[in-house]
Amino acid sequence: xxETHGRSRRGEPADPRHFxxxxxxxxxxxxxxxxxFAADTDSISQTRPxxxxxxxxxxxxxxxxxxxxxxxxxxxxxxxxxxSQYPTPVYVRITEPGSPEENAFQLGIEPAGLVTLVxxxxxxxxxxxxxxWLARALLLRHAALLGGFSADLAIPNxxxxxxxxxxxVITQPSMSEALGREAAHYGPIPMAALFGGGDVEASQAWxxxxxxxxxxxxxxxxxxxxxxxxxxSLRGGNDAAVAVSRVIGRGGAxxxxxxxxxxxxxxxxxxxxxxxxxxxxxxVTRAARFVF
Numbered sequence: 001x002x003e004t005h006g007r008s009r010r011g012e013p014a015d016p017r018h019f020x021x022x023x024x025x026x027x028x029x030x031x032x033x034x035x036x037f038a039a040d041t042d043s044i045s046q047t048r049p050x051x052x053x054x055x056x057x058x059x060x061x062x063x064x065x066x067x068x069x070x071x072x073x074x075x076x077x078x079x080x081x082x083x084s085q086y087p088t089p090v091y092v093r094i095t096e097p098g099s100p101e102e103n104a105f106q107l108g109i110e111p112a113g114l115v116t117l118v119x120x121x122x123x124x125x126x127x128x129x130x131x132x133w134l135a136r137a138l139l140l141r142h143a144a145l146l147g148g149f150s151a152d153l154a155i156p157n158x159x160x161x162x163x164x165x166x167x168x169v170i171t172q173p174s175m176s177e178a179l180g181r182e183a184a185h186y187g188p189i190p191m192a193a194l195f196g197g198g199d200v201e202a203s204q205a206w207x208x209x210x211x212x213x214x215x216x217x218x219x220x221x222x223x224x225x226x227x228x229x230x231x232x233s234l235r236g237g238n239d240a241a242v243a244v245s246r247v248i249g250r251g252g253a254x255x256x257x258x259x260x261x262x263x264x265x266x267x268x269x270x271x272x273x274x275x276x277x278x279x280x281x282x283x284v285t286r287a288a289r290f291v292f
Contacts (some may be wrong), residue, residue: 010023011140046190047199051138056094060123065130068167075166080230081223086145090115090137096231105133109153115142121159127288128164135163143234154236158210165211179208180270188212190256195240209263216262223245251290 015197034056043059048278056062069092079084088244093116104124108116117137119125152255168175186205193200194213200206218226224249232238250256 002048002108008047022044027052046089049089051082051089051141052092052134052243053089054092054094056119058094058121061094061097065119065134068127068130069134069138069169071167072131072138072163074170075168076163078170079162079218080142081227083110086141088114090117090141092119092134092137094119094235096120104129107133107137107140109140112234113141115141115144127211131164131167132160137166137178139163139234143268146231153234156195156233156240157201158194158213159233161201161207161210161232164216166214169211177269179211180267183208183212183263183267183270188260191244191259192241192256194248194287212263212266213259214257215266217244220262221257 040238041064042057044053044055045062046054047066047070051073052065052066054062054069056065057170069090073082091114095118104120104122106118108118108121110116113216117133119130119133139155139160140153143155147153163176165179169179182205186208189200189203189205189209194209207219217229221229222245229238229240229243232243233240245255248258
C-alpha cells in the first residue's frame with residue numbers, strides 16, 4: 001500500500017518500522033555518496049574486503065594502515081568466529097598528516113550499524129595505538145552484527161588487548177615465543193582482575209595474560225559457550241567472571257586454579273624449547289651452589 005507523509009491512503013497510521021528502514025537507507029546512501037566523492041581523489045585499499053576499507057590522500061599511509069587492519073582481522077579470527085564478511089566494512093578515513101586535531105582517533109557508529117574510524121596521522125598514531133583502535137573498531141562492528149545498534153554496546157578491554165596481541169603474533173611468529181617467556185617470568189594475573197581492568201592494565205604482563213586468557217577460555221568453554229560469552233561481553237552489562245565460573249567452576253572446581261594451571265601450560269608451549277640467557281644463567285648458578 002502506498003503511503004503519503006506518514007499515513008496510508010485509508011487514513012491509518014503508517015507502520016513505524018518503515019521510517020526506521022528509510023532512515024537506515026538514507027544514512028547508508030549519504031555515506032556511499034561521500035565515499036564515491038572521496039574515491040575520485042583518494043587512495044583506497046582493502047586487503048580484507050568486507051572487513052576494512054581504508055581511504056585517504058596519502059597512499060603510503062593508506063596501505064600501511066590497511067596492512068595493520070588485515071593483521072588485526074586475522075588475529076581476532078584466531079579466537080572469534082568472524083563472518084566471511086560484514087554487510088558493510090569498517091570505513092577507515094585517514095586525513096592529511098599533521099592535521100591539528102586533538103584526538104588522533106575518532107570512532108563512531110550509526111544506527112544502521114555502520115562503523116567509521118577517522119585517523120589523524122601524527123605523534124599519537126603509533127603502531128600500538130593503531131592496532132588498538134582497529135581492534136576496537138572491528139569488535140564494535142562485530143557487536144553490531146550480533147545484536148544490532150544499541151547504546152549498551154561495549155568493548156571489553158581484555159578482549160581488545162587479546163586481539164592486539166594476536167595481531168602481533170600473526171605479523172611476527174616469534175612474538176608467540178616472546179609472550180610465552182614473558183608469561184613464565186611474570187606469572188598469571190587473576191581472571192577477576194583481567195575482566196575488571198583498571199590498574200592491572202598497567203602491569204608488565206597485561207597483554208600476555210589477556211592473550212592467554214582468550215586461548216584458555218576458548219579451549220575450556222567450548223565453541224558455543226565461548227561464542228555466547230563474547231556476544232554477551234560485547235553487549236555490555238555482562239559479568240564475565242560470573243559467566244566463566246558457572247562453566248569452569250562446575251562441580252566445585254576453583255576457576256582460578258584451573259586458569260593458573262592452564263596459564264603455565266600455555267607459557268611452556270609458546271615459550272619454545274630453549275632457555276633465555278637469563279634462565280640459563282640462573283640454572284647454572286643454582287647448580288654451582290652446594291654445601292660440603
